[in-house]
Amino acid sequence: MAxxxxxxxxxxxxxxxxxxxxxxxxRPPFADEWVAKITSFRETLTRANADVLVLVGSDHFHQLWxxxxxxxxxxxxxFYDANWYNEEREFGxxxxxxxxxxxxxxxILRDGLDAGFxxxxxxxxxxxxxxxxxxxxxxxxxxxxxxxxxTNIFAPPLPQPKRYVQLGTMxxxxxxxxxxxxxxxxxxxxxxxxxxxxxxxxxxxxxxxEFDRKAVEWIASGDIEKALGEVSLESLWExxxxxxxxxxxxxxxxxxxxxxxxxxxxxxxxxxxxxxxFTWYPKGIK
Amino acid sequence: MSKYLMNKFLYTVDxxxxxxxxxxEDPRGTxxxxxxxxxxxxxxxxxxxxxxxxxxxxxxxxxxxxxxxxALFGLGAHPFLTLTLCxxxxxxxxxxxxGFQLEYAQRLSHYTMPYPxxxx
Numbered sequence: 001m002a003x004x005x006x007x008x009x010x011x012x013x014x015x016x017x018x019x020x021x022x023x024x025x026x027r028p029p030f031a032d033e034w035v036a037k038i039t040s041f042r043e044t045l046t047r048a049n050a051d052v053l054v055l056v057g058s059d060h061f062h063q064l065w066x067x068x069x070x071x072x073x074x075x076x077x078x079f080y081d082a083n084w085y086n087e088e089r090e091f092g093x094x095x096x097x098x099x100x101x102x103x104x105x106x107x108i109l110r111d112g113l114d115a116g117f118x119x120x121x122x123x124x125x126x127x128x129x130x131x132x133x134x135x136x137x138x139x140x141x142x143x144x145x146x147x148x149x150x151t152n153i154f155a156p157p158l159p160q161p162k163r164y165v166q167l168g169t170m171x172x173x174x175x176x177x178x179x180x181x182x183x184x185x186x187x188x189x190x191x192x193x194x195x196x197x198x199x200x201x202x203x204x205x206x207x208x209x210e211f212d213r214k215a216v217e218w219i220a221s222g223d224i225e226k227a228l229g230e231v232s233l234e235s236l237w238e239x240x241x242x243x244x245x246x247x248x249x250x251x252x253x254x255x256x257x258x259x260x261x262x263x264x265x266x267x268x269x270x271x272x273x274x275x276x277x278f279t280w281y282p283k284g285i286k
Numbered sequence: 287m288s289k290y291l292m293n294k295f296l297y298t299v300d301x302x303x304x305x306x307x308x309x310x311e312d313p314r315g316t317x318x319x320x321x322x323x324x325x326x327x328x329x330x331x332x333x334x335x336x337x338x339x340x341x342x343x344x345x346x347x348x349x350x351x352x353x354x355x356x357a358l359f360g361l362g363a364h365p366f367l368t369l370t371l372c373x374x375x376x377x378x379x380x381x382x383x384x385g386f387q388l389e390y391a392q393r394l395s396h397y398t399m400p401y402p403x404x405x406x
Contacts, residue, residue, distance in 0.1 A: 028383075061297055061367060066290055066406055067329060086300055090373055154366070156405040197365025198401060199394040202387045241365055241401055271384075 002104075004175055005183035006048035007280040009219060009252035009262075010041070011273065012057065012133035012189035014091040030270065037268050037277070038137045044264045044279035045138045048185050052101045053139065053146045054108075054175060056168075056188030056248060057130025058153045062086075063122075070120035071159050072167060074112070075127070075148040076105035082127045096132050101145035104178055108147060111174040117167060134189050151251065153190065153244045161231050164247045165224055168254025186255050190248030192216070192274045193239035200240060202272040208239035212274040215246060216267055219278050222260040224253050256280045289362045290406045291340050295320055295350055296358075296367040298329070300374065310375040314351040321347065356393050362402045 016038065019031045062084045064070065082096040105121075112119045127148050135142050149171070152158055168188075175184050192215050193208035200207040218227040227250055236243045256262070264279035295317070299305040309316040326337040342350070349357035353375075358368050373386065380386040 061364070062301075065297065065329060066293060084301070085303065086370060086374065089303075090370065155364070197359070197367075197369035197390075199391050199397050201369070201391045202384050203391075237400060 002052075002175055002178040002180045003183045004172060004186060004282050005050045006045060006185040006187075007172075007252065007256045007282060008045060008134070008138065008185060008187040009249055009256075009276075009278040010134055010137070010187070010189050011191055011275045011277075012130050013270070013273070013275060014087065014093060014129045014133060016133065017094070017136050018092040034268060034270070034275075037266055037275070041264070041266060041277040041279070042138050042140075045185055045187075047285055048281065049183055050144060050185035051182040052104060052184045053135075053144050054104070054149065054171065054184060054186045055131045055134065055146050056149045056151065056171075056186070056251060057127070057134075058190075058245065058248060059150050060128055060130065060154065062128045063126055064150065064152075066155060069152060069155050070150070071152045072117060073120040073122055073150040074105055074109050075100065075125040075146075075150070076102055076109060076121050077123050077125055078102050080125055080127050080146065080148060082132045084126065084128055087129050091129065093129055093132065093136075096135070096142060098127075098135070098142060099145045101147050104175070104180070104184070105147045107178050108149070108171065108174050111177060112170055115170050115174070117170055130189055134187050138187065151248055153247045156233075158233055158244060158247070160233065161247055161250055162228055164251040165228065165254035168251040169257075170254075171251075172255045172257070186252075188248050188252040188255065190252075191242060191245030192249075192276055194242040194245060194273045195240035196242040198241045204271060205269055206240070206272065206274045208243075209269075209274070211239035211243070212267075212276075215249065216265070216274075216276050219249055219253060219276070220262045220265045222253060222256055222258060222262070224250070224258045227253065252278075257282075288340065288342060288346060289364075289404070291325060291342055292346050292350065292358065292361065292363045293367055293406065294325070294329075294340075295342075296363060296371050298324065300367065300371040306371070306374050309371075313353050317342075317347060317351045355390065356397075359394055359397060360402055362404050364404050
């Protein structure tokens with residue numbers, strides 16, 4: 001059976017690519033520290049010697065739209081084009097291209113459906129920065145086959161937070177039952193407190209540093225019970241109007257497992273949101 | 287009220303470079319054309335199979351026709367869509383990095399929690 005070689009949860013910041021590649025007067029003052037943190041974080045995936053990446057993210061109204069909105073969707077395609085015109089326009093993100101691990105997609109769909117998750121699927125999926133950002137930060141060579149999984153954190157009504165945790169638990173179990181000798185890293189990205197398109201956007205810190213502090217502690221300690229006790233679909237509006245992206249962190253807590261402390265924890269206070277990086281090694285490191 | 291249709295306008299304009307420029311230069315004309323010709327076309331469905339019932343309310347149409355993003359926020363348009371399209375149209379007019387984004391926040395500063403409902 002396949003091995004879950006690493007579980008990685010991260011914020012996805014579309015400005016990282018531009019900040020890290022800019023030079024001279026264009027280079028923001030925080031870029032060097034950010035690059036150093038990402039370089040260290042990247043090493044945690046490199047050390048896992050993964051063969052395949054399962055990437056959990058959320059489409060930002062690119063391919064998935066309100067006339068036909070899935071809650072949870074698994075990409076099942078041999079290849080994926082990535083990044084969209086408006087991401088190139090706003091963030092300077094490059095067009096990217098990935099190979100799919102289609103047999104693992106099929107396995108996740110079949111066993112996920114049988115486990116009680118009515119997963120949607122896509123045979124032609126152009127993925128966006130929620131998936132390409134972690135590839136840029138963690139595996140810039142983009143040379144490993146992927147399975148993208150999208151969650152709706154964006155267009156209410158959303159599933160309840162516990163459902164994201166359960167989905168994470170299911171993904172972990174199903175990957176571990178994949179009849180393969182491959183090493184799989186499960187990587188998911190979300191947000192801490194974040195405001196976009198509202199009065200609290202682009203402040204000197206994230207809109208709710210206290211929420212961020214608590215959230216980092218929940219994730220780092222694997223305290224699913226506390227996170228579920230304090231977070232609801234209603235309460236997530238309070239730290240910032242885009243904070244439902246935290247649901248993907250809760251999903252990744254489900255992947256890592258209740259009570260599982262992260263082996264690597266780091267964060268970075270940026271101008272409008274806090275970056276946070278977590279890695280677990282379920283089987284240790286060789 | 288049609289939050290869905292406001293969002294559909296923002297979404298379909300934002301993904302089309304020509305429409306972004308057209309909406310920047312002629313907001314009222316673009317909104318009138320779009321509502322007459324495009325509002326009822328179901329995305330990814332042949333135009334002949336279009337819907338028959340979608341229509342902006344007067345306040346939604348006016349907010350779109352005047353680039354009034356604080357009003358769009360109040361009407362429950364999806365904030366991510368409004369912000370993304372406005373950045374595409376207006377960031378270029380500000381010399382300072384994030385100058386437009388900070389002005390945007392300031393112009394919405396009279397809104398307090400809970401924000402207008404964005405569920406569609």
